[in-house]
Amino acid sequence: MSGARNISAALRRxxxxxxxxxxxxxVAPSQCATALRSFSASSTVRADRQIKYTSDAYPxxxxxxxxxxxxxxxxxFFKQLLGSESAVIDGVTxxxxxxxxxxxxxxxxxxxxxxxxxxxxGSTEEVSKVLKYCNDRKLAVVPQGGNTGLVGGSVPVFxxxxxxxxxxxxxxxxxxxxxxxVADAGVxxxxxxxxxxxxxxMFPLDLGAKGSCHIGGNVSTNAGGLRLLRxxxxxxxxxxxxxxxxxGTIVDALSTLRKNNTxxxxxxxxxxxxxxxxxxxxVSIICPPRPKAVNVxxxxxxxxxxxxxxxxxxxxxxxxxxxxxxxxxxxSQGLVIESTGNKHPLEGEYxxxxxxxxxxxxxxxxxxxxxxxxxxxxxxxxxxxxVLAQDETQFQALWRxxxxxxxxxxxxxxxxxxxxxxxxxxxxxLVEDCKARLTExxxxxxxxxxxxxxxxxxxxxxxxxLHLNVSVRxxxxxxxxxxxxxxxxxxxxxxxSISAEHGLGVAKREFIGYSQxxxxxxxxxxxxxxxxxxxxxxxxxxx
Amino acid sequence: MASGLRILVPVKxxxxxxxxxxxxxxxxxxxxxxxxxxxxPFDELSIxxxxxxxxxxxxxxxxxxxxxxAGGPKVPDVLRTAMAMxxxxxxxxxxxxxxxxxxxxxxxxxxxxxxxxxxxINLVLLGKQAIDGDQGQTGQMLAGLLGWPQANxxxxxxxxxxxxxxxxxxxxxxxxxTLRAKLPMVITTDLRLNEPRYASLPNIMKAKKKPLxxxxxxxxxxxxxxxxxxxxxxxxxxxKGGGKVEDVDGLVSKLKELGAL
Numbered sequence: 001m002s003g004a005r006n007i008s009a010a011l012r013r014x015x016x017x018x019x020x021x022x023x024x025x026x027v028a029p030s031q032c033a034t035a036l037r038s039f040s041a042s043s044t045v046r047a048d049r050q051i052k053y054t055s056d057a058y059p060x061x062x063x064x065x066x067x068x069x070x071x072x073x074x075x076x077f078f079k080q081l082l083g084s085e086s087a088v089i090d091g092v093t094x095x096x097x098x099x100x101x102x103x104x105x106x107x108x109x110x111x112x113x114x115x116x117x118x119x120x121x122g123s124t125e126e127v128s129k130v131l132k133y134c135n136d137r138k139l140a141v142v143p144q145g146g147n148t149g150l151v152g153g154s155v156p157v158f159x160x161x162x163x164x165x166x167x168x169x170x171x172x173x174x175x176x177x178x179x180x181x182v183a184d185a186g187v188x189x190x191x192x193x194x195x196x197x198x199x200x201x202m203f204p205l206d207l208g209a210k211g212s213c214h215i216g217g218n219v220s221t222n223a224g225g226l227r228l229l230r231x232x233x234x235x236x237x238x239x240x241x242x243x244x245x246x247x248g249t250i251v252d253a254l255s256t257l258r259k260n261n262t263x264x265x266x267x268x269x270x271x272x273x274x275x276x277x278x279x280x281x282x283v284s285i286i287c288p289p290r291p292k293a294v295n296v297x298x299x300x301x302x303x304x305x306x307x308x309x310x311x312x313x314x315x316x317x318x319x320x321x322x323x324x325x326x327x328x329x330x331x332s333q334g335l336v337i338e339s340t341g342n343k344h345p346l347e348g349e350y351x352x353x354x355x356x357x358x359x360x361x362x363x364x365x366x367x368x369x370x371x372x373x374x375x376x377x378x379x380x381x382x383x384x385x386x387v388l389a390q391d392e393t394q395f396q397a398l399w400r401x402x403x404x405x406x407x408x409x410x411x412x413x414x415x416x417x418x419x420x421x422x423x424x425x426x427x428x429x430l431v432e433d434c435k436a437r438l439t440e441x442x443x444x445x446x447x448x449x450x451x452x453x454x455x456x457x458x459x460x461x462x463x464x465x466l467h468l469n470v471s472v473r474x475x476x477x478x479x480x481x482x483x484x485x486x487x488x489x490x491x492x493x494x495x496x497s498i499s500a501e502h503g504l505g506v507a508k509r510e511f512i513g514y515s516q517x518x519x520x521x522x523x524x525x526x527x528x529x530x531x532x533x534x535x536x537x538x539x540x541x542x543x
Numbered sequence: 544m545a546s547g548l549r550i551l552v553p554v555k556x557x558x559x560x561x562x563x564x565x566x567x568x569x570x571x572x573x574x575x576x577x578x579x580x581x582x583x584p585f586d587e588l589s590i591x592x593x594x595x596x597x598x599x600x601x602x603x604x605x606x607x608x609x610x611x612x613a614g615g616p617k618v619p620d621v622l623r624t625a626m627a628m629x630x631x632x633x634x635x636x637x638x639x640x641x642x643x644x645x646x647x648x649x650x651x652x653x654x655x656x657x658x659x660x661x662x663x664i665n666l667v668l669l670g671k672q673a674i675d676g677d678q679g680q681t682g683q684m685l686a687g688l689l690g691w692p693q694a695n696x697x698x699x700x701x702x703x704x705x706x707x708x709x710x711x712x713x714x715x716x717x718x719x720x721t722l723r724a725k726l727p728m729v730i731t732t733d734l735r736l737n738e739p740r741y742a743s744l745p746n747i748m749k750a751k752k753k754p755l756x757x758x759x760x761x762x763x764x765x766x767x768x769x770x771x772x773x774x775x776x777x778x779x780x781x782x783k784g785g786g787k788v789e790d791v792d793g794l795v796s797k798l799k800e801l802g803a804l
Binding site: 084085086292297298299343345346347371374375378383385386387388389390391392393394396 | 559560561562577579581582584624627738741742743744745747748789790791792
């Protein structure tokens with residue numbers, strides 16, 4: 001139904017555009033009839049829209065003339081090297097536009113490249129040969145996993161060859177005694193977690209895109225996710241990895257040791273470097289035992305002050321069993337209701353909601369702790385109302401109120417996403433300030449004449465990590481200019497990070513200076529030049 | 544007749560329905576130790592409906608909602624949940640835990656008859672079945688033992704007047720059927736009846752102070768006799784997984800091999 005609504009909204013917009021704003025409707029009116037006829041699902045409108053090329057959206061990005069152009073001979077070489085038909089999607093000698101499009105664009109439909117070639121090597125050796133060839137020919141490449149990134153890091157900008165990990169999807173080994181899992185880069189996170197679940201362990205990382213994202217991509221982007229609070233970042237849990245440098249060198253650092261103080265810890269360079277130094281092909285990671293007792297409570301709170309108090313109380317009283325503390329503001333939950341039509345778990349409406357999860361090995365012990373925590377936050381008036389999941393279904397339903405925000409926003413239109421680290425006390429002020437700023441400028445409103453639907457905030461409270469999302473009816477340069485670089489300056493003043501867990505990619509590349517000083521950026525550039533002298537690895541991004 | 548509704552809601556603690564059950568090594572039943580348990584989902588609907596009857600403020604006031612469950616030492620967990628959802632008090636009928644599925648439906652029906660008589664109950668709301676045994680008999684047996692009218696798999700329950708006329712709608716093949724009866728009666732509940740609420744924190748706190756009495760089968764003159772013996776429990780044969788083909792040519796040759804082309 002919302003599809004039809006969006007279409008009519010788009011039509012209305014098209015007829016009476018606000019003269020002041022450069023409106024770019026999500027659906028061009030001419031496409032509406034087709035959309036109505038051929039689709040009925042809510043995703044249709046977006047599915048039919050052409051995504052703007054990244055090269056058009058970022059006109060200051062120019063194709064590096066040093067890079068080679070893909071030739072027919074190159075394609076023949078790759079076909080011969082990778083053997084099977086399905087390993088090469090060839091848009092050079094054939095018309096494979098439809099097949100290549102999913103690799104060219106990102107899921108938010110914000111970034112789109114011009115690649116004509118997708119390679120899916122099946123082994124580390126194949127990756128090595130591919131990269132060596134590309135390096136010799138100076139062909140630029142983009143390593144790509146599940147393509148679930150949020151900053152355009154996993155899609156090409158120009159004609160970079162996509163090297164996709166989906167055919168490298170084997171779990172290599174698991175040692176139940178140490179809990180160390182060794183797996184190929186293309187293993188889907190949820191598949192790895194299911195595999196571990198059968199062996200009473202769990203993957204130390206969990207995030208909304210778990211059904212699609214690849215663990216190689218998770219490591220390359222140093223994904224944070226929902227349980228970082230408990231299990232720490234990938235810089236700690238990844239014990240080793242295997243990667244391929246642009247010259248074809250296979251870096252075998254696939255250690256399964258927890259402790260290894262011999263020389264520079266080079267594997268760390270590949271964690272979070274977004275494929276700009278080399279391509280991760282396998283990961284060795286330490287996995288905790290799967291908790292036997294997991295509980296979830298969902299709170300409604302009256303102020304951000306109280307959210308902070310609740311967090312302190314949770315840390316103090318739940319301590320070692322606390323596994324997630326998530327913040328959602330009232331507007332974000334309102335948008336989930338609007339998008340899903342689900343009934344909200346709490347009766348009243350509150351400006352803030354929190355989701356608290358505990359994981360432990362003994363349900364009686366956990367329950368006792370949790371109940372005394374709940375009793376204290378209720379009786380101290382910190383929490384206004386709340387619910388406790390009574391069964392697995394409710395457990396999952398409550399989590400969906402947090403995990404479903406991103407999806408709900410994508411159904412409602414476009415979103416400007418900012419993923420930031422700010423000291424806890426200032427965390428939500430950013431949302432308030434941003435909303436005030438955009439409202440003052442006349443962008444925010446309830447009907448379709450306003451480009452901005454809502455300014456919402458949610459995130460990983462336990463990690464001081466906020467997601468500031470500006471939900472827009474249409475992407476709009478003036479709105480963007482009103483937010484950027486204002487938001488980065490705001491964060492810089494508080495010594496925060498402009499990208500806590502989403503990375504830099506294309507979106508945040510030019511803003512790295514707000515969180516890293518010149519010396520740091522120069523050191524990074526030196527490092528990049530050492531390992532990737534031709535600059536073929538994921539160009540136009542990161543630094 | 545009735546000045547108010549005195550509702551009995553029998554509930555059962557079962558393996559959480561989102562969890563995949565596994566058969567124990569002895570093949571005598573389902574592995575229950577260390578597995579997450581919760582309230583039988585159909586019983587959740589019964590409680591919710593009882594609470595809604597109270598909130599709806601119909602022609603008959605709800606005087607009391609009694610939740611009851613028979614089982615081992617962890618049964619009070621689900622009774623607290625029932626009281627957090629809105630039941631006023633609860634009986635825990637202490638029956639030792641066993642791997643064979645506990646008392647049979649007839650035993651439970653006789654127990655419920657005893658409770659109905661002692662507690663002067665005039666409406667029994669039960670889930671249409673428990674998802675562990677899937678027997679779906681208790682409600683019907685209870686109505687038979689009491690000689691009361693019964694309406695099963697209810698998707699809508701309405702109290703029509705002060706004299707205790709009840710209309711129950713349930714789904715039948717190709718439509719719905721509406722039944723009318725007078726209290727006292729037995730109603731079993733089905734999925735479409737309502738959407739159970741979450742147990743809110745204030746109500747979870749309150750539920751701790753609500754009376755939970757521990758009783759035995761003998762208190763109601765019932766013995767745990769078994770007529771059935773579970774001989775063996777086995778899993779269905781595993782599904783044969785599909786194979787993957789490398790490309791279109793592989794698919795075509797596979798189809799030819801299977802004689803589909």
